[in-house]
Amino acid sequence: MVKINGEYFDxxxxxxxxxxxxxxxxxxxIAVEHxxxxxxxxxxxxxVLADGDSIEVVSFVGGG
Numbered sequence: 639m640v641k642i643n644g645e646y647f648d649x650x651x652x653x654x655x656x657x658x659x660x661x662x663x664x665x666x667x668i669a670v671e672h673x674x675x676x677x678x679x680x681x682x683x684x685x686v687l688a689d690g691d692s693i694e695v696v697s698f699v700g701g702g
Contacts, residue, residue, distance in 0.1 A: 642693040650689045654682040657693075669696045 640649040642657070649657055654670055654677060670677045671694040677685055687693070 639689060640687045640691045640693060643695055649687050650691075652687055654685045654687065654693070657687070658682065658695075661695075663695060663697060667698045669698070670694070671696070 639646040641647075642649075647657075654672070658665060658668075658670075665679070665682075670682065672685060672687075673692055
């Protein structure tokens with residue numbers, strides 16, 4: 639199981655890109671942290687999730 643933003647999902651073996659494709663996140667307005675490290679957008683397709691991983695997805699919101 640992979641912990642994403644505090645919830646557990648059965649995503650072991652999937653890439654970050656594969657996970658994000660199933661969500662409504664705007665890829666241009668997010669940052670992804672994988673086990674405490676920020677993942678560059680260029681590495682989303684090659685970063686494979688494993689059991690026990692922790693992911694945080696942060697959305698940037700504009701406003702004033």
